[in-house]
Amino acid sequence: MKRKLLLSLGLISLMAIVIARGREAFAQTGISPNQEVWEFNQQFQYAHARMDTNALLGMWSEAGVSLLPETAPLIGKAAVTNYIREVVAHLAVYKMQKFEMTFHDIHVCGDWATEWAIEHQVIQPPDDKPLIDSWGKIALVLHRDGDGKWRVQQEMWNSTPKPE
Secondary structure (H helix, E strand, O other), X not given: OHHHHHHHHHHHHHHHXXXXXXXXXXXXXXXOHHHHHHHHHHHHHHHHHHOOHHHHHOOEEEEEEEEOOOXXXXXXXXXXXXXXXXXXXXXXXXXXXXXXXXXXXXEEEOOEEEEEEEEEEEEEOOOOOOOEEEEEEEEEEEEEOOOOOEEEEEEEEEEOOOOO
């Protein structure tokens, strides 16, 4: 019984610290953690739409992990960097026509956030080949690093049918 009481008090204390840190960040910046994540999402989407490799890589944690279909896990920013650079080099002659992400269920707890999104991209291949019109879903775990910026800690992506 005593153990349960101590555990409960510990959990309550931890939650109080998390809430206080969120309030402190809001007091310093005037921006709520959910607003910060929303702003991160806009930058994330914009970097993808421009195929801006450097901007995308700046949004990844050094310990980030990417889980993509039919690919071994990409563990660490170096592995993610190599993968993104290879993809962008392969797509250098392709033109991004449209890139949209609709984010859902942003949950922030201290320096951690989770969310998911539906992504839609339309790409024009070279030589007048048919447009590539693809849909996907992505789950993100974000972490606020020591510099105060949100970065991707983990992502999982796979394709999905066009929503109705």
